Amino acid sequence: MGVRATARSGLTQAVPEDPAAAGRMSAYDLLFLAAGGVIGSGWLLAGTGVDKAAGSWALGSWLIGGLLILVVTAVMVEVSTRVPKTGGLIFLPLQTSGPLLATLVAAGVWVFYAASPASESIAMVQNVAAWGNWPRLFNGGKSEPTWLGIGLAVAFLLLITVLNLLRPRRFLAVNNVLTAFKIFVPLLIVVLLGFALVWPPAHPVPFPPSAPTGAGSLSSALGAVVSSGVIYAYLGFQGPLDFAGNVRSGGIGEAARLRRAVYGTVIGSILLYTALQFVIIYLRHHSTGSVDGAPSAYTAFAGAVVRPGWLGSAVTGLINLDSVLSPAGTAMVFTYVMTREVAALSRAHLTHRGLQRRKNSVMLLPAGLLRAVFGGERLDVYRWILIVDFGISLIMLLLTGGHWSVLQDIPTVTALVVYATPSVVLASLRRREPGLFPQWRYALMAEASFAALAVVFVLATGGVLWGMGALAVGCLLLFGLPVAAPMAPWYDARAHVREFGKLRTSTAAQLAAVLGGYFALLTLAGVARSRWPSHAGWAWDIAGLAAVVATSVIAFRWLVRLSAAYMATNPPLLPKPLARRGRAESAEGTATGTGS
Secondary structure (H helix, E strand, O other): OOOOOEEEOOEEEOOOOOOOOOOOEOHHHHHHHHHHHHOOOHHHHHHHHHHHHHHHHHHHHHHHHHHHHHHHHHHHHHHHHHOOOEOHHHHHHHHHHOHHHHHHHHHHHHHHHHHHHHHHHHHHHHHHHHHHOOHHHEEOOOOEEOHHHHHHHHHHHHHHHHHOOOOHHHHHHHHHHHHHHHHHHHHHHHHHHHHHHHOOOOOOEOOOOOOOOOOOOHHHHHHHHHHOOHHHHHOOOOOHHHEHHHEOOOOOOHHHHHHHHHHHHHHHHHHHHHHHHHHHHHHHHHEOOOOOOOOOHHHHHHHHHOOOOHHHHHHHHHHHHHHHHHHHHHHHHHHHHHHHHHHHHHHOOOOOHHHHOHHHOEEEOOOOHHHHHHOOOEEEOOHHHHHHHHHHHHHHHHHOOOOHHHHHHHHHHHHHHHHHHHHHHHHHHHHHOHHHOOOHHHHHHHHHHHHHHHHHHHHOOOHHHHHHHHHHHHHHHHHHHHHHOOOOOOOOOHHHHHHHHHOOOOHHHHHHHHHHHHHHHHHHHHHHHHOOOHHHOHHHHHHHHHHHHHHHHHHHHHHHHHHHHHHHHOOOEEOOOOOOOOHHHHHHOOOOOOOO
16 A cells, blocks of 8 residues: 655644545445445344334334434544545554454454345345245245255355446446435335325235234333344445545535435434334234235235235335345445455455455456446456455355344444444544544543443344354454464564563553453343343343443543553554535545545
């Protein structure tokens, strides 16, 4: 990576380079990248599960999860606009907290991003099976895929990988169109709900939603936030932040474009998901209790509201089509942004250096159809990263047996680990350079986000074991491969791994140990809570969660203090803040990265 250093406000500035991508991202590119990452299989599969788990508190689950994501979003947006960097989820912890903590975070990012396409591909199979009424794809009430179903999911994964070979501008154009369709269909369902409330359907709704497992309560709503897929449905908003160094300048300013895209997606998804939950509530109170071949709650609802005929067939057909395209689009987005984060890891020499090199990022195409499809005579893509990521997604798909409920646990839990790190980055940079984050609310916001994530992590119950198990394997590989290949010229990370032997004197080792130990402690707390007697009462829950918050505050301040000490001896290389408004400011704050 080429680096050009300048001095500004006492910070060393670095201008990143991304040679494998082309062009800067417009406001529409950023918005549809964020929305495309969020609107996937979550809204299709989580609604009935939340209704069953939380009962009358189902709406509360979506609002609680949305509020948490909004706080996390605020922290991540501030970090990404003040220190913008493509691949920043790995690059920024590397600069503020050292290579060992960055490697731990990188394992979380890699698992998070690789598990998401696997979960979305199996959701595509599940929805195809329901749409076409093909029982051979799933066993046991559509919860366990057959080998034929897993084979189809692998084919979907391969197709998603191939689509990521498109040139950046063409890929973004495809994603923009696909995401617009993904937004249109659930909005259409919400419009039909309003129609049904004003003009009740003459014939009953032929779908039996699951009855709540118990009386609704705050405790059940909190549990459903993770276990029923609420947090999973909100994941993916960070896509534009992964490209914070590649935002188009001029006009309203780069920072405004990034803020509008991310905040617009998060707030819009909160409104959309709560509105869709009203559809499930409507079904619970108006269903006849007979399935009548309805593939999903939403097609059953649309079939009842819209009169039979060509219009009814068209509406249900659109919903069925979107049930496949929606998770496909999200898998495409996660695969796309994952290549940039892994490239940042490779560029920092914390994994194989060849993954992001120019010679491994250019593919010449023969004249003819392939050039027309992919948009040029050569492909500038991180092809080795795509191959490795496909392999990781495939392994996760096979090891979990294609269970969507398990696959959605893995990215949910690892995302909580990844989303906690920007809080430490913000607070430690604020301590080092107060002018970068001047208002006191930044520090409060970072600490609140870190503590809220800890509470949700503990509430993850059984899913935490799958997520942390996958993270442990990722850490073992990233830390272990340099040791296993000590003479390999493409691994510089072996020198960093040795720092674990200097735990008393190495700040970098202490940072990784504190963060790793903190999440290990939260894992034990989550497992203990899942085995806590149900009759223990709400007072025990409150006392336990209060202890979790107190632990998170101690760990957060410890990490911030250690990060400040690390930067005192290892000054960070940071890009300039994004321009906020106007062409003159945009010119001044140019070029934190090339490529998309």
